[in-house]
Amino acid sequence: xxxxxxxxxxxxxxxxxxxxxxxxxxxxxxxxxxxxxxxxxxxxxxxxxxxxxxxxxxxxxxxxxxxxxxxxxxxxxxxxxxxxxxxxxxxxxxxxxxxxxxxxxxxxxxxxxxxxxxxxxxxxxxxxxxxxxxxxxxxxxxxxxxxxxxxxxxxxxxxxxxxxxxxxxxxxxxxxxxxxxxxxxxxxxxxxxxxxxxxxxxxxxxxxxxxxxxxxxxxxxxxxxxxxxxxxxxxxxxxxxxxxxxxxxxxxxxxxxxxxxxxxxxxxxxxxxxxxxxxxxxxxxxxxxxxxxxxxxxxxxxxxxxxxxxxxxxxxxxxxxxxxxxxxxxxxxxxxxxxxxxxxxxxxxxxxxxxxxxxxxxxxxxxxxxxxxxxxxxxxxxxxxxxxxxxxxxxxxxxxxxxxxxxxxxxxxxxxxxxxxxxxxxxxxxxxxxxxxxxxxxxxxxxxxxxxxxxxxxxxxxxxxxxxxxxxxxxxxxxxxxxxxxxxxxxxxxxxxxxxxxxxxxxxxxxxxxxxxxxxxxxxxxxxxxxxxxxxxxxxxxxxxxxxxxxxxxxxxxxxxxxxxxxxxxxxxxxxxxxxxxxxxxxxxxxxxxxxxxxxxxxxxxxxxxxxxxxxxxxxxxxxxxxxxxxxxxxxxxxxxxxxxxxxxxxxxxxxxxxxxxxxxxxxxxxxxxxxxxxxxxxxxxxxxxxxxxxxxxxxxxxxxxxxxxxxxxxxxxxxxxxxxxxxxxxxxxxxxxxxxxxxxxxxxxxxxxxxxxxxxxxxxxxxxxxxxxxxxxxxxxxxxxxxxxxxxxxxxxxxxxxxxx
Numbered sequence: 001x002x003x004x005x006x007x008x009x010x011x012x013x014x015x016x017x018x019x020x021x022x023x024x025x026x027x028x029x030x031x032x033x034x035x036x037x038x039x040x041x042x043x044x045x046x047x048x049x050x051x052x053x054x055x056x057x058x059x060x061x062x063x064x065x066x067x068x069x070x071x072x073x074x075x076x077x078x079x080x081x082x083x084x085x086x087x088x089x090x091x092x093x094x095x096x097x098x099x100x101x102x103x104x105x106x107x108x109x110x111x112x113x114x115x116x117x118x119x120x121x122x123x124x125x126x127x128x129x130x131x132x133x134x135x136x137x138x139x140x141x142x143x144x145x146x147x148x149x150x151x152x153x154x155x156x157x158x159x160x161x162x163x164x165x166x167x168x169x170x171x172x173x174x175x176x177x178x179x180x181x182x183x184x185x186x187x188x189x190x191x192x193x194x195x196x197x198x199x200x201x202x203x204x205x206x207x208x209x210x211x212x213x214x215x216x217x218x219x220x221x222x223x224x225x226x227x228x229x230x231x232x233x234x235x236x237x238x239x240x241x242x243x244x245x246x247x248x249x250x251x252x253x254x255x256x257x258x259x260x261x262x263x264x265x266x267x268x269x270x271x272x273x274x275x276x277x278x279x280x281x282x283x284x285x286x287x288x289x290x291x292x293x294x295x296x297x298x299x300x301x302x303x304x305x306x307x308x309x310x311x312x313x314x315x316x317x318x319x320x321x322x323x324x325x326x327x328x329x330x331x332x333x334x335x336x337x338x339x340x341x342x343x344x345x346x347x348x349x350x351x352x353x354x355x356x357x358x359x360x361x362x363x364x365x366x367x368x369x370x371x372x373x374x375x376x377x378x379x380x381x382x383x384x385x386x387x388x389x390x391x392x393x394x395x396x397x398x399x400x401x402x403x404x405x406x407x408x409x410x411x412x413x414x415x416x417x418x419x420x421x422x423x424x425x426x427x428x429x430x431x432x433x434x435x436x437x438x439x440x441x442x443x444x445x446x447x448x449x450x451x452x453x454x455x456x457x458x459x460x461x462x463x464x465x466x467x468x469x470x471x472x473x474x475x476x477x478x479x480x481x482x483x484x485x486x487x488x489x490x491x492x493x494x495x496x497x498x499x500x501x502x503x504x505x506x507x508x509x510x511x512x513x514x515x516x517x518x519x520x521x522x523x524x525x526x527x528x529x530x531x532x533x534x535x536x537x538x539x540x541x542x543x544x545x546x547x548x549x550x551x552x553x554x555x556x557x558x559x560x561x562x563x564x565x566x567x568x569x570x571x572x573x574x575x576x577x578x579x580x581x582x583x584x585x586x587x588x589x590x591x592x593x594x595x596x597x598x599x600x601x602x603x604x605x606x607x608x609x610x611x612x613x614x615x616x617x618x619x620x621x622x623x624x625x626x627x628x629x630x631x632x633x634x635x636x637x638x639x640x641x642x643x644x645x646x647x648x649x650x651x652x653x654x655x656x657x658x659x660x661x662x663x664x665x666x667x668x669x670x671x672x673x674x675x676x677x678x679x680x681x682x683x684x685x686x687x688x689x690x691x692x693x694x695x696x697x698x699x700x701x702x703x704x705x706x707x708x709x710x711x712x713x714x715x716x717x718x719x720x721x722x723x724x725x726x727x728x729x730x731x732x733x734x735x736x737x738x739x740x741x742x743x744x745x746x747x748x749x750x751x752x753x754x755x756x757x758x759x760x761x762x763x764x765x766x767x768x769x770x771x772x773x774x775x776x777x778x779x780x781x782x783x784x785x786x787x788x789x790x791x792x793x794x795x796x797x798x799x800x801x802x803x804x805x806x
Contacts, residue, residue: 002175002608003174003175003232003233003234004232004233004234004246005171005174005175005230005231005232005233005246005247006230006231006232006233006236006243006244006245006246006247006398007228007229007230007243007244007245007246007247007342007395008089008090008091008229008230008231008236008241008242008243008244009085009086009087009088009089009090009091009092009183009228009229009244010085010086010089010226010227010228010229010244010339010342011081011082011083011084011085011086011087011089011185011225011226011227011228012082012085012224012225012226012227012336012339013053013078013081013082013085013224013225013226014033014051014053014222014223014224014225014226014326014329014332014336015033015034015050015051015052015053015054015222015223015224015325015326015327016031016032016033016051016325016326017033018053018063018081019085020085020089020339020343021418022417022418023339023340023343024343024347025415025417025418026325026417027322027325027340027343027349027351027371028349028351028371028412028413029412029413030352030354030371030412031325032051032208032324032325032354033051033052033222033325033326033327034049034050034051034208034209034220034222034324034325034326034327035049035050035052036049037049037050037052037190038052038054039052039053039054039055039056039190040052040190040191040192040195041192042192042195042196042555043554043555043556044195044196044199044555047206048195048199048204048205048206048220048221049205049206049207049208049220050190050195050220050221050222050223050327051220051221051222051223051224051325051326051327051328051329052190052222052223052327053078053223053224057072057074057077060072060074060077060078060081061077063077063081064077064080064081064084066080066142066146067146068142068145068146070129071113071129071130071133072133072142073109073110073112073113073130073133073138073139073189074112074113074189074190074223075106075108075109075110075111075112075138075139075187075188075189075225076110076133076138076139076142076143076187078187078188078189078223078224078225078332079104079106079139079140079142079143079185079186079187079225079227080142080143080146081225082185082187082224082225082226082227083102083104083143083146083147083183083185083225083227084146084147085227086183086185086227086228086229087147087183087227087229089229090229090231090241091239091241092181092229094147094148095148098180098181099151099152099179099180099181100149100151100152100179100180100181100182100183101149101151101152101153101170101173101178101179101181101182101183102140102143102144102147102149102152102153102154102182102183102184103153103154103155103156103166103167103169103170103173103182103183103184104139104140104143104153104154104155104156104163104166104184104185104186104187104227105155105156105157105158105162105163105165105166105185105186105187105331105332105334105335106136106139106140106155106157106162106186106187106188106331106332107157107159107160107162107188107194107330107331107567107568108188108189108191108193108194108330108331109134109135109136109137109138109139109157110130110133110134110135110138110139111134111189111191111193111194112189112190112191113130113133113134114130114131114133114134115191115192115193115547115550115551116130117130117131118547118548118551119551121629121632122625122628122629124632125632126632127632127633128632131629131630131632131633132633132635135536135537135589135591136155136157136538136568136589136590137154137155137536137589137590137591137593139155139187140153140154140155140590141153141684141796143183144684145685147183149183149684150683150684150685150686151179151683152173152178152179152682152683153590153593153682153684154169154588154590154593154594154597154682155588155589155590155593156169156186156586156587156588156589157331157538157567157568157569157587157588157589158385158387158389158391158568158569158585158586158587159330159331159385159386159387159389159567159569160293160328160330160331160333160334160383160384160385160386160389161252161334161383161384161385161389161390161391162186162330162331162332162334162385163184163185163186163226163331163332163333163334163335163336163338163383164250164333164334164335164338164381164383164391164392164393165252165334165389165391165586166184166185166186166334166335167184167185167228167230167247167250167334167335167338167393168250168251168252168391168393169184169586169601170182170183170184170230171184171230171247171250172601172604172605172608173600173604174230174231174232175604175608176451176604176607176608178600178604180231180232180235181229181230181231181232181235182229182230182231183227183228183229183230184227184228184230184335185225185226185227185228185332185335186225186226186227186331186332186333186334186335186336187224187225187226187331187332188223188224188225188329188330188331188332189223190221190222190223192550192555193546193547193550194221194330195221195555196550196555196558196563197546197558197560197563197566198219198221199558200558200559200560200563201260201560201563201564202218203218203219203297204218204219204220204221205217205218205219205220205296208220208324208354208355209295209296209323209324209327209355210296210324210355210356210357211292211294211295211296211301211321211323211324211353211355211356211367212292212294212301212305212321212353212356212359212360212365212366212367213296213355213356213357213358213359213360214357214358214359214360214361215357215358216296216297216298216301217296218296218297218298219295219296219297219323219327219328220296220323220324220327220328221327221328221329221330222323222326222327222328222329223327223329223332224326224329224332224336225332225335225336226332226335226336226338226339227335228335228338228339228342230247233246233398243398244342244345244346244398245341245342245345245346245395245396245397245398246395246396246397246398247393247394247395248279248280248282248378248394248395248396249276249277249278249279249280249281249282249392249393249394250276250279250391250392250393250394251271251272251273251274251275251276251278251279251391251392252272252389252390252391252584252585252586253267253268253269253271253272253275253390253391253582253583253584253585254268254387254388254389254390254531254573254576254581254582254583254584254585255267255268255269255384255388255389255390255582256268256388256576256577256579256580256581256582257388257577258388258577259386259387259388259564259565259570259573259574259577260386260564261299262299262300262303262304262384262388262390263303263388264303264306265303265306265307265310266303266304266305266306266307266310267307267582268384268388268389268390268582269293269303269304269307269382269384269390269392270307270310270311271390271582272382272384272390272391272392273307273308273311273380273382273392274311275392276380276392276393276394277311277380277394280378280394280396282378282394284311284312284313284315285315286377286378287312287317287378287379287380287394288317288318288374288375288376288377288378288379289317289318289319289344289350289368289374289376289379289380290308290317290318290319290379290380290381290382291319291320291321291322291337291340291341291344291379291380291381291382292304292308292319292320292321292367292381292382293321293382293383293384294320294321294322294323294353294367295321295323295328296321296323296324300384301360302360302362302363304382304384305360305362305363305365306362306363308365309363309365316365317380318350318367318368318372318374318407319353319365319367319368320350320351320352320353320367320368320369321353321367322337322340322351322353324353324354324355325351325354333383334381334383334391334393337381337383338381338393338395340381341379341381341393341395342395344376344379345376345379345395345396345397348373348374348375348376349371349372349373349374350368350371350372350374350376350407351368351371352368352369352370352371352372353367353368353369356369368407370409370410371409371410371411371412372407372408372409372410373407373408373409373410374406374407374408376397377396377397378394378395378396378397379394379395379396380392380393380394381393381394381395385567385569386564386567386569386570386573387567387569387570387572387573387574387576387577387585388573388576388577388585389569389573389585451603451604451606451607452607453606453607453609453667454667454669454676454806455602455603455606455607455665455666455667455676455677455678456665456666456667456668456669456670456673456674456675456676456677456806457663457664457665457673457674457675457676457677457762457803458522458523458524458613458664458665458666458668458669458670458672458673458674459519459520459521459522459523459524459525459663459664459672459674460519460522460661460662460663460664460674460758460759460762460763461514461515461516461517461518461519461522461661461662461759462515462659462660462661462662462755462756462759463488463489463491463511463514463515463659463660463661464488464489464658464659464660464661464746464747464756464759465479465481465486465487465488465489465643465657465658465659465746465747465748466478466479466489466746466747467479467489468489468759469491469514469518471522474763474767474769474771475746475760475763475771475773475774476771478644478746478773479643479746480642480643480644481642481643482640482641482642482643483640483641483643484627484636484637484638484639484640484655484656485622485627485636485655485656485657485658485748486622486643486655486656486657486658486747486748487622487657487658488511488658488659488660491514493510493514496513496514496517496518497510497513497514497517501578504561505574506539506541506542506565507541507621508535508538508539508540508541508571508619508620508621508660509539509565509570509571509574511619511621511658511659511660512533512571512574512575512617512619512660512662513571513574513575513578514660515617515619515660515661515662516531516575516615516617516662517578518662519615519617519662519663519664520615520662520664522664522672523613523664523666523670523672524670524672525613525664526579527579527581527583527613528579528581528583528613528614528615528664529583529584529605529611529612529613529614530583530584530585530586530601530602530605530611530614530615531572531575531576531581531583531584531585531586531614531615532572532584532585532586532587532588532598532601532602532614532615532616532617533569533571533572533575533586533587533588533598533616533617533618533619534587534588534589534593534594534595534596534597534598534599534616534617534618534619534752534755535568535571535587535588535589535594535618535619535620535751535752536589536590536591536592536594536620536750536751536752537589537620537621537626537751538566538567538568538570538571538587538589539565539566539567539568539570539571539621540621540622540623540625540626541621541623542561542562542563542565542566542570543562543566544623544625544626545559545562546558546559546562546563546566549562568587568589569585569586569587571587571617571619572585572586572587573585575615583611584605584610584611586598586601588601590797591751591793591797592751592752592753592754592791592792592793592797592799593682593797593799594618594751594752595617595618595751595752595754595755595758596680596681596682596754596799596801597682598616598617598618599616599665599677599680599758599801600680601616602614602616602665603665603677603680606665606666606667609667612666612667612668613664613665613666614664614665614666615662615663615664616662616663616664616665617660617661617662617663617755618659618660618661618752618754618755618756618758619659619660619661619752619755620658620659620660620750620751620752620753621658621750622656622657622658622748622750626656627656630653630656631653634652634653635653635654635794636653636654636655636656636749637649637651637652637653637654637655637656637719638651638653639651641655641719643655643745643746643748644745644773646717646718646719646744646745647717647719647724647742647745647776649719650721651719652720652721652722653719653720654718654719654720654744654748654749655718655719655744655745655748655749656748656749656750657744657747657748657749657750657753658747658748658750659747659748659750659752659753659755659756660755661752661755661756661758661759663758663759663762665677669806673766673806674762674763674765674766675761675762675765675766675787675803675804675805675806676803676804676805676806677801677802677803678703678802678803678804679699679702679703679800679801679802680799680800680801680802681695681699681799681800682797682798682799682800683695683798684796684797684798685796686795686798689726689729689730689733692726692730692798693730693733693734695798696730696734696790696800697734699800699802700788700802703802705786705802707734707735707738708737708738709786710735710738710786710787710788711738711739711781711783711784711785711786711787712738712739712740712741712761712764712770712781712784712786712787712788713731713735713738713739713740713741713787713788713789713790714741714742714743714757714760714761714774714787714788714789714790715727715730715731715740715741715742715776715790715791716742716743716744716753716754716757716790716791716792717742717744717745717776718744718749719744719745719749720749720794723792723794723795726792726795727790727792730790731777737778738778739770739775739777739778739779739780739781740775740776740777740778741770741774741775741776742774742776743756743757743760743774746773746774751793753791754789754791754799754801757789757791757801758789758801758803760774761787761789761801761803762803764784764787765784765785765787765803765804765805768783768784770784784805785804785805786802786803786804786805787802787803787804788800788801788802789801789802789803
C-alpha cells in the first residue's frame with residue numbers, strides 16, 4: 001500500500017500577495033491583482049491587463065534575500081521567494097540528513113531576461129551571463145542552490161498544467177522510496193514572449209477576465225510562484241508537524257484532440273478528474289468544491305463545464321475559478337491554485353468567481369460568486385495545458401471526513417492586509433512548534449531507491465547523425481564529418497508521417513515522431529500506456545522564429561504557429577495526437593537530467609502498476625543560432641572539427657549535435673526485449689570528484705554490483721578538455737581495468753545525448769556486438785552483461801543509467 005502523502009509547508013507569491021497571509025486576505029476581500037501592466041516593458045501595456053507582481057527586478061532581488069550571486073531571472077527570483085517560504089514554513093533544515101527532492105515547473109524559463117538580450121547574444125562576440133539563464137532548468141537550479149538541495153531535482157514543462165504535474169511526480173518519488181520529501185511547485189514571470197503569443201491566438205481579454213460567464217472574451221496573463229512541501233504522513237506525525245492537507249488523489253490525461261483547443265466533450269479533463277477520484281478512492285458526491293481551471297476563454301470554460309457535467313451529472317459540486325484574482329500564471333498556475341485550494345480547506349471557505357453575471361447558455365452552470373462559508377473535506381483542482389495536457393489533484397482534510405454543513409455566503413472579514421515580511425521567517429499563522437527540530441541528531445531513514453518491479457526495454461529506435469534506423473545495421477557505417485556541429489542523418493519522413501501532417505511539423509517534432517513510431521513498431525505495440533519525453537531545449541527553432549519576429553517587428557505581426565510549437569511538451573503532445581492516446585503524458589526539461597527524469601517517471605509508473613508499455617524518449621535539436629550563442633560561453637567549439645578526432649581537438653567547448661531516441665518500457669519481457677533497465681540516478685553539483693566516485697559506488701551497491709562487475713562503461717566525453725578530466729579521474733579511480741567507451745563523437749553534445757547512449761547500450765546487450773568506434777580504453781569484452789552510462793554537464797549535472805542483460 002502506498003503511504004499517505006501530506007502537505008507540511010506552503011509558499012506563494014503572486015499579484016494578490018507576497019505570502020500565504022496576504023493571498024488569503026485578498027481572496028477573502030475580493031481584491032483582484034489583475035490591472036494595468038506597470039513592470040513589463042511592452043507596447044501592449046495599455047491594451048491588456050495582467051496579474052503582475054508589483055515589484056521591480058531589483059525589489060525582487062531584495063525580497064529574495066538570496067545568498068547567490070547574479071545573474072537572476074525574474075522567474076528564478078519568484079521561485080526562490082516562494083520555495084524559501086515553503087521550506088521554512090515546514091520547519092526544514094538544510095543539514096538534517098533527510099533525502100530531499102525538488103521538482104519545479106515552468107513554461108517561460110528565463111525568457112524574461114533572454115528576450116531583452118537575445119539580439120546581443122547573436123551579434124556581440126562576448127560572454128553574456130544571461131545566456132545560460134534561458135534554459136528551463138535554470139530557476140530550478142537556483143532554488144536548489146539556495147536551499148542546498150542536491151539529492152534530486154528536475155523540471156517539468158507541460159504548458160499550463162506544469163506545476164500540478166510537478167506535484168504529482170513529487171508524490172510518486174516519495175511513494176516509490178526515491179526520496180523522503182519533495183518541494184514541488186512552479187514559477188513563471190510575465191514576458192513579452194507570452195503576451196504576444198497569447199495575443200496572436202486572439203484569446204487575451206482587454207478587460208478583467210470573466211470565467212464561465214456568457215460574455216467571456218479570453219484570459220488575463222499573470223505571474224507568480226508557489227511551492228508545497230510533500231512528505232509521508234507518518235514522517236510528518238513523527239516530527240510533530242502541522243499537516244495542511246492530504247494529497248488524496250491525482251491524475252494526468254491527454255485530450256488527444258488539438259494542440260491548443262480542448263475536445264467538445266472535454267475528454268481529457270473528464271479522464272483526469274475521473275482518474276483522480278479513483279486514485280483517492282472517492283465517489284463523485286464526496287467532492288465538496290472544485291477550484292476549476294477556468295481561464296475565461298470560450299473553448300476552455302465550455303469544455304470544462306461539459307467534462308464536469310459528464311462526471312458529476314446533476315450533482316455538480318460548488319465550483320469557482322480564481323484566475324480573475326491572479327491572472328493565468330501558466331506553469332505556476334497548478335501549484336498556486338493548489339495553495340488556494342488548501343487555504344479553502346483550512347479556512348472552510350469557497351472563494352468568489354469574480355466578474356460572473358450570466359451562465360454559459362449551453363450548460364447553464366453557475367459558479368460560486370461570493371465568499372462562502374462551507375466545511376470542506378475533499379476539494380479538487382484542475383489545470384489544463386497546450387497539447388491537451390490535463391491534470392487534476394484532490395486535497396483532503398488531514399483528519400478525514402467530517403460532517404459538512406450547507407454553504408453560506410458571508411461578508412468579507414474586517415481588517416487590513418497583513419504586513420509583508422521577509423521570506424526567512426516561518427509563516428506564524430500556519431507554524432506549529434516542534435521541539436524535535438532542535439535535535440541535531442534527528443534523521444529520517446534514507447530510502448532505498450531500487451525499484452522492485454523489473455523493467456525491460458522491449459523496443460527502441462533512434463534518429464541521429466549516424467545510420468540508426470536500418471534494423472540490419474548497428475553502427476556498421478560511421479559518418480565522418482568536419483563540421484561546427486553534427487546534424488541528424490535525415491530520414492525519408494514521408495515513410496513515417498502523413499504528408500498532410502508533415503507540412504505543419506518542425507524538424508524536432510519530425511525527429512521525435514519517426515523515432516517514437518519506429519520504437520513502438522519494434523516493440524509490437526499500437527498504444528503506449530503513457531508517453532514521457534525529455535528535452536533540454538525543446539523546439540528551439542520555433543522559439544527562435546517567434547522571438548526574432550517579435551523583436552524585429554516591435555511586437556507586431558507575430559505568427560501563432562511558431563508560438564504554439566515553442567512549448568516544451570509539443571513532441572509528446574503530437575505523438576498523443578497522432579495516436580489518439582489519452583493516457584499519462586509528460587515532458588521533463590532539465591538540461592542533462594531531462595531524459596533521465598523521463599526514464600524515472602516511466603519506471604515509477606511501472607513499479608506501482610499504474611501503466612505498462614510506456615513510451616519514453618529523449619529529443620534535442622541544434623540550430624545555427626543556438627550554436628552561435630553557446631559559443632559565446634565556450635560551451636561549443638567555434639571552428640569545425642573532425643568528429644572522429646574529437647578528443648584530439650584543443651579548442652574549448654564541445655562539438656554540438658542532436659538526436660532523438662525512444663524506448664518502450666514494460667514490466668513484461670517480450671521475445672524482442674533488449675535489456676533490463678536496472679537503475680537511474682542523478683546528482684547535482686557534487687563537492688569533488690571523490691564525492692562523485694562515492695555516489696557512483698553507492699548507486700552500484702544499491703543495484704548489488706561493484707565497479708568490477710561493469711563490463712562496459714559508456715562515458716560522455718565530448719572534447720571539452722576542461723570537463724573531460726572528470727571522466728578521466730572517475731575512470732582511473734573506479735574503473736581502471738574496465739572497458740571504457742564513449743559516444744558523443746557520433747551524436748555531438750546535447751542535453752539528451754544520454755538517450756542515444758542508451759540506444760547504443762541496448763543494442764549491444766541484444767546483439768552482443770560492441771562497435772569498435774565507441775571504444776576508448778580497454779579491449780572489446782567477450783561478453784557484456786552490465787553497462788553503466790555515466791554522463792555529466794560541466795561537472796554540474798551528473799547522471800547514471802544502468803542496463804543489464806536480462
